[in-house]
Amino acid sequence: MTLVVMVGLSIAFLLFIAFLNVAKSGNVLSEANLLYGALVFYAGAGALYLGFGVTGTESYIRFASLATWAGLIANTGAVAHRWYEAGHPPFASLYEMLLSFVWTLAALTLIAEKRYGVKVIGTVTMPVAIVGVVLMQLLRSEVRPLVPALQSTWLHVHVTLAMLAYAACALSFALAMMFLIQDKLKTETFLAATSVFTVGIYAAILSRFERWGGLNVVAWDAENKTEVFIAPHVRLFVTIPDLGWLMLLVFGAVAAPLVLYILSYVKKNESLLAIANRAVFISILLQVLALVFFILRARDGQYPSLDAEGLYQTSLAASPFILSALVGGIFANLLYLLLLWRRQDLERLLPDADNLDRITYKTICIAFPLLTLMIAAGAYWANRAWGSYWNWDPKETWAAITWLVYAGYLHMRITRGWRGRRAAYFAILGFAVVMFTFFGVTYLLQGLHAYA
Amino acid sequence: MALSLGSAVRNTWKTLSSIKTGVVLIILVVIFSAAGTVILQRPMTDPDDMARAYSPAMLRFLDSTGLTDVFHARWFIALMILVSFSIIAASVERFPNAWRFFARPYKSPDEGFRRVLSVQATIPIAGEEQGLGTAERVLRKFGFHSERIVRTDSFSLFSEKHRISEMAVYIVHASLLLIFLGGIVDALYGWRGFVMLSPGSSSNRIEMKTGAERTLDFSIRCDGAGEETYTDGTPKKWWSKLAVVDQGREIFNKEIVVNDPLVYRGVRFYQASYGRTGKLDKLTLNATPAKGGAAQEISLAMNQSVALDADTSVQLVEFIPDFVVQDGHVYARSNDVENPAVHMLVTSKKASTTVNYWLPAISGIAENSSSPYILEPKDLKTGVFTGLEVSHEPGQWAVWAGVVLMAIGLTFVFYVVHARLWVVPVTDANGKLALWIGGSANRNRDAFEVKFKKLVEELQKELKPESPAGAEHPAASTTVAGR
Numbered sequence: 001m002t003l004v005v006m007v008g009l010s011i012a013f014l015l016f017i018a019f020l021n022v023a024k025s026g027n028v029l030s031e032a033n034l035l036y037g038a039l040v041f042y043a044g045a046g047a048l049y050l051g052f053g054v055t056g057t058e059s060y061i062r063f064a065s066l067a068t069w070a071g072l073i074a075n076t077g078a079v080a081h082r083w084y085e086a087g088h089p090p091f092a093s094l095y096e097m098l099l100s101f102v103w104t105l106a107a108l109t110l111i112a113e114k115r116y117g118v119k120v121i122g123t124v125t126m127p128v129a130i131v132g133v134v135l136m137q138l139l140r141s142e143v144r145p146l147v148p149a150l151q152s153t154w155l156h157v158h159v160t161l162a163m164l165a166y167a168a169c170a171l172s173f174a175l176a177m178m179f180l181i182q183d184k185l186k187t188e189t190f191l192a193a194t195s196v197f198t199v200g201i202y203a204a205i206l207s208r209f210e211r212w213g214g215l216n217v218v219a220w221d222a223e224n225k226t227e228v229f230i231a232p233h234v235r236l237f238v239t240i241p242d243l244g245w246l247m248l249l250v251f252g253a254v255a256a257p258l259v260l261y262i263l264s265y266v267k268k269n270e271s272l273l274a275i276a277n278r279a280v281f282i283s284i285l286l287q288v289l290a291l292v293f294f295i296l297r298a299r300d301g302q303y304p305s306l307d308a309e310g311l312y313q314t315s316l317a318a319s320p321f322i323l324s325a326l327v328g329g330i331f332a333n334l335l336y337l338l339l340l341w342r343r344q345d346l347e348r349l350l351p352d353a354d355n356l357d358r359i360t361y362k363t364i365c366i367a368f369p370l371l372t373l374m375i376a377a378g379a380y381w382a383n384r385a386w387g388s389y390w391n392w393d394p395k396e397t398w399a400a401i402t403w404l405v406y407a408g409y410l411h412m413r414i415t416r417g418w419r420g421r422r423a424a425y426f427a428i429l430g431f432a433v434v435m436f437t438f439f440g441v442t443y444l445l446q447g448l449h450a451y452a
Numbered sequence: 453m454a455l456s457l458g459s460a461v462r463n464t465w466k467t468l469s470s471i472k473t474g475v476v477l478i479i480l481v482v483i484f485s486a487a488g489t490v491i492l493q494r495p496m497t498d499p500d501d502m503a504r505a506y507s508p509a510m511l512r513f514l515d516s517t518g519l520t521d522v523f524h525a526r527w528f529i530a531l532m533i534l535v536s537f538s539i540i541a542a543s544v545e546r547f548p549n550a551w552r553f554f555a556r557p558y559k560s561p562d563e564g565f566r567r568v569l570s571v572q573a574t575i576p577i578a579g580e581e582q583g584l585g586t587a588e589r590v591l592r593k594f595g596f597h598s599e600r601i602v603r604t605d606s607f608s609l610f611s612e613k614h615r616i617s618e619m620a621v622y623i624v625h626a627s628l629l630l631i632f633l634g635g636i637v638d639a640l641y642g643w644r645g646f647v648m649l650s651p652g653s654s655s656n657r658i659e660m661k662t663g664a665e666r667t668l669d670f671s672i673r674c675d676g677a678g679e680e681t682y683t684d685g686t687p688k689k690w691w692s693k694l695a696v697v698d699q700g701r702e703i704f705n706k707e708i709v710v711n712d713p714l715v716y717r718g719v720r721f722y723q724a725s726y727g728r729t730g731k732l733d734k735l736t737l738n739a740t741p742a743k744g745g746a747a748q749e750i751s752l753a754m755n756q757s758v759a760l761d762a763d764t765s766v767q768l769v770e771f772i773p774d775f776v777v778q779d780g781h782v783y784a785r786s787n788d789v790e791n792p793a794v795h796m797l798v799t800s801k802k803a804s805t806t807v808n809y810w811l812p813a814i815s816g817i818a819e820n821s822s823s824p825y826i827l828e829p830k831d832l833k834t835g836v837f838t839g840l841e842v843s844h845e846p847g848q849w850a851v852w853a854g855v856v857l858m859a860i861g862l863t864f865v866f867y868v869v870h871a872r873l874w875v876v877p878v879t880d881a882n883g884k885l886a887l888w889i890g891g892s893a894n895r896n897r898d899a900f901e902v903k904f905k906k907l908v909e910e911l912q913k914e915l916k917p918e919s920p921a922g923a924e925h926p927a928a929s930t931t932v933a934g935r
Contacts, residue, residue: 154711358898369862376855384711387722387843388644389851390635392523394489401482408478415471441489 031085034078035099039133041071042106046126050334058349061119065110068122071129072106079103091159095136100159102132104167112171116359119349123338124174127331131324154381161377165370166434172363173431175356176424181346182353183421187339188261188273191280194336195258198283201329202251205322206244210306214239215247217298217322219305220315227318230307238303238312243293250290253283254329277340284333291326298322321439357420360427361413368406375399398437405430469541477535484531488522495521495661529639536632543625554618559610560601561874561890571901572890573908577915580877583887584609587875590911594903596873609875617894620864627861630854637847644843647721649674650729650835654697658842670698672721675705677838679726690726692838718844725839730787732771735794736831739766742824749830752796760825763802766809770795773834780816789834798823870894873907887911 048064051057079099082090090096109125112118180190208216216237219228228236256279264272298319302311316323339346350356378396383389390396409426412418418426467473491514492505502511502520511520518525558565566572577583584600584607591598591611598611645658645666654673658666675693682688695705696716706714714721732754739760740747750758750766757767774786775793782793793814798807810818811829820826876888889908893900 365866369859369866372858372862376859379855380852381711383845383848384713385722386724387713387720387841388845389848392488392493397485397489401485404478404482408475411471411474 031078031081034074034081035133035136037074038071038078038102039130039137041067041074042102042126042129042133045071045122046130049120049123049126050338058345061349064122064126065113065119068106068110068126072103072110075099075103075106089156089160091156091163097159097163098132098136100163101166102129102136104163105129105132105170108167108171112175112359117351118175118178118356118359120346121171121174121178123335124177125170127328127335128170131327131331134327135320135324154377154384158374158377158381161370161374165367165374166438168363168367168370169431169434172360172367172427175360175363176427176431178350179353179356179360179424180421181339181343182350182356183424185421187343188264188276190336190339191257191273191276192261194280194332195254195261197332198254198287198329199251199258201325202247202254205247205325206251208237208322209244209247210239212241213243213245213248214241215243216240217314218318219312220318222313222315228312236305236307236312238305238314240297240301240303240314243297246290246293250283250286253279253286257283280333280336280340284330284337287326287330287333291330294322294326324439353420357423360424364406364409364427364430368403368410371399371403371406375403395437395441398433398441402430402433402437405433465541465545468538469545471542474538474542477531477538480531481535484522484528487519488528491519491522493521493523532632536629539625539629543622547622550618550622554615557610557612557615557872559599559874560603560608561876566876566878566888566890569890569892571892571897571904572888573904574878574880575887575889575908575912575915576880577877577885577887580607580885583877583885583915584875586914587887587889587911590907590914591873591875593910594907596871598873598875606877608877610873611875612870612872614864614868614870617864617868617870620861620868623861624858624865627854627857630857631851634847634850634852634854637850638845642843642845642847644841646724647672647840647842648837649677649692649840650731650837651676654695668719670696670703670716672840673697673702674838677726677836679836687726690723690838692723692726692840694721694840718846720843720845722841722843723838724841727837727839728789729835729837730773730789731835732768732794732832733835734831734833735768735771735829736833737766738828738830739825740828742826760798764798764800764824766825766827767797767799768794769797775814777814777817782814782817792832792834794829794832796827798825798827800824866895869896869900871900887915 045064045067048060048067051060079090082096082099086096090099105125106129109122109129112121205215210216216239219236219238220226221228230236257276260272260276260279264270264276295316298314299316300313302313304310305312351359375396378399379389382391382396405426409418409423409430412426413423492502494502506514514520518527522528561569575583587609588598588600591609596611596613598609601608601610643660643666645660647655647658649655649672651674654671656668656671658668660666673695675695677692678690679687680689689709691707691709693705693707694714696703696714703716708714708721708723710723713723735752737750737752738747739750748760750760752758752766752768754768754771757765759765770793772782772784772793772795774784774788774790776783776785776791782795785791794811796809796811798809799805800807805822807823808817808819809823809827810820811827813820871893872891874888874890876890878886878888880886889911891900891904
């Protein structure tokens with residue numbers, strides 16, 4: 001019974017976030033409404049996958065796939081609308097790239113499902129799509145004119161290739177995870193991985209912990225829809241009081257399963273694992289609480305800053321990282337619970353390990369040439385716009401690093417015959433680097449790609 | 453001694469060519485590149501920002517190790533050279549084997565090979581000639597053209613597709629080396645700089661990124677520059693009309709925009725920026741006689757004098773883009789056209805008086821009230837400049853050639869399969885005549901196996917009606933062992 005409540009909660013907070021930002025009046029077929037439709041359907045698909053997790057009813061998967069179709073249609077509408085309104089393909093800003101990325105991801109999910117029979121791939125990709133759409137709600141969405149450097153066909157070629165490559169990488173990640181399930185990787189190993197991931201998230205959030213229990217977030221200039229800068233590249237932070245304590249509490253809650261896992265490993269005591277699983281459940285509830293409080297407090301309101309006099313406004317749009325990290329943590333833990341409770345069903349529904357291993361490899365065989373061409377097109381464009389094909393700018397460097405990681409994977413696989421687990425771990429690492437290149441570099445490191 | 457030296461060389465070669473070394477080098481490149489994106493880099497970062505971000509001791513350490521300019525540090529370049537050597541060594545080490553495979557295809561499989569091949573089938577046949585003939589036909593139907601291999605005692609068939617696929621990985625490695633080569637050539641012989649031109653001016657001096665100056669043996673002239681903006685003021689388009697002047701002759705001209713440079717003798721001129729110089733280009737005024745009368749419109753350039761009537765003339769002598777008044781003097785605060793002031797002299801020949809006319813009328817300095825004409829500003833055009841990024845990258849053609857080659861190589865690596873088929877007439881354990889078919893593919897083996905099974909089924913169907921006796925034989929056995 002508690003499980004049903006939990007799934008209900010997860011859908012409720014998605015709709016809650018959606019309503020906060022998209023309940024706009026106006027044309028029914030406006031981009032915002034289409035995007036909202038896509039969100040609802042993707043959320044529905046995600047919920048149905050989770051529903052399958054709770055009840056084990058296989059027909060849920062069919063409905064989930066239908067919901068994905070519906071979401072994809074709405075998403076296509078939003079892309080087309082955007083394209084028409086802006087007069088250029090939607091690749092010019094982070095918002096537009098996310099729009100295209102989510103579209104590609106949903107399309108590839110359906111292809112993997114129909115073509116390769118990987119029925120439950122959406123369990124992993126749909127949450128990513130949902131996070132993407134939620135992030136889009138927060139980022140600036142008005143059509144902005146292109147600065148001269150961005151007016152090039154090569155830009156569109158470059159970004160289209162990037163989206164295709166990154167979506168293929170996302171798919172290979174999902175497939176590698178499924179391989180690990182089919183390869184009989186112990187459920188508690190997934191527990192440890194999920195816990196480490198979540199602990200990492202809250203540790204990162206707590207790096208913004210301010211004395212007296214506050215949490216620092218970036219100030220937001222609502223009028224110009226941008227972050228507030230006090231000097232070039234130096235953002236103004238405001239402190240939300242008491243939120244730091246809550247994050248600290250949740251940090252303790254998400255660390256508990258990890259501690260219990262380590263204890264059970266050291267003491268060889270299986271019963272501790274059962275407690276750890278219960279602790280995961282409690283931590284999810286607390287994480288939802290943290291998310292809700294974060295949204296309520298950071299959505300708007302005036303807060304003091306340590307660096308400047310007076311009160312400053314903030315907005316969810318100023319903290320897309322924290323928000324997606326919070327949502328991502330919840331999804332990772334829910335996926336773990338799905339695995340914990342429905343592992344046998346999953347194993348029955350997924351293709352066998354050999355097949356998954358092979359499909360993962362094939363997906364990377366598609367992703368790697370796309371990555372290569374993406375870098376080449378970017379270099380060619382840079383050469384036309386700036387007079388230099390390679391500038392060692394952070395985004396370029398990280399794209400090269402991504403390329404090298406996958407090149408390493410291919411060498412180990414082809415010449416050393418790496419199969420199975422080691423190859424799967426490599427594919428997961430590759431996707432982690434892709435995610436850093438896509439999000440991390442944009443927000444943490446500065447460079448020529450600053451418009452993105 | 454010579455022996456140990458030889459073995460040392462051999463060992464070095466072995467280490468360099470091993471895949472382990474390759475992976476270790478890749479990991480090192482990844483780590484140092486990542487460091488180069490996290491640590492603030494010179495010269496892009498302002499020295500003040502560097503000093504703010506790191507403690508003096510830390511900064512000294514980072515500077516001395518080259519970590520503040522990773523991608524141009526000597527050890528990073530050495531690392532890249534080591535990577536190149538590793539690629540060369542690994543390719544050279546493995547190439548002869550692959551070449552043998554490529555140049556001398558294995559056409560007639562012996563018994564040992566036939567026994568261990570994982571993808572194979574045996575079909576009973578009535579006669580050798582008729583069996584091979586049918587096999588040839590079926591193979592052609594599946595797109596395999598076979599050749600008959602004549603041996604001392606029998607015939608067999610050999611067929612293959614896309615042998616080039618075996619060479620693909622060397623194509624990719626060669627393309628990577630070509631890209632490196634281009635990068636090295638550009639690092640050694642390439643340069644980048646900047647030149648600022650106002651419409652009408654020309655220059656052959658390029659200010660280099662390093663701060664030095666470079667003189668080209670031709671010059672570039674700007675015949676016009678402009679900007680278009682969106683309604684919200686963000687720039688939409690910058691353009692410059694440029695002409696190349698070589699030994700006093702105009703060679704050609706082109707209007708360049710961002711993303712579309714001008715190229716002459718390997719030197720590329722890019723539209724990089726556009727702005728105002730803070731110098732006056734043209735001032736338009738309305739002049740009305742103080743005693744009353746019709747107004748006339750006049751335009752003035754710097755130091756230009758224009759007659760207002762037979763007796764009176766006006767001359768523009770000073771333009772201050774951003775003025776400030778202090779102790780009865782006018783000073784320029786900056787070169788931005790923020791708060792402009794113009795100084796004109798209105799001269800009357802008959803009365804031999806000269807009036808200092810200021811716009812705006814700065815109290816204490818301007819003598820506007822004693823002027824015979826009232827001057828009203830109508831329009832002020834300040835000079836513009838166009839900023840051109842100039843670069844010379846002789847190695848870029850190697851880079852683009854490498855990119856194209858890599859695209860071709862990767863296509864072959866991932867999507868072109870070298871497939872081989874052998875058909876050999878054999879006698880099975882019972883002494884009956886049979887057709888042995890074997891196949892191999894260098895990648896995408898599962899798809900190949902499916903195709904192979906179909907081919908065998910087809911061959912069985914073709915062979916059956918012609919050999920009714922075959923029905924008594926046990927059904928053809930296809931074995932596709934796991935890899």
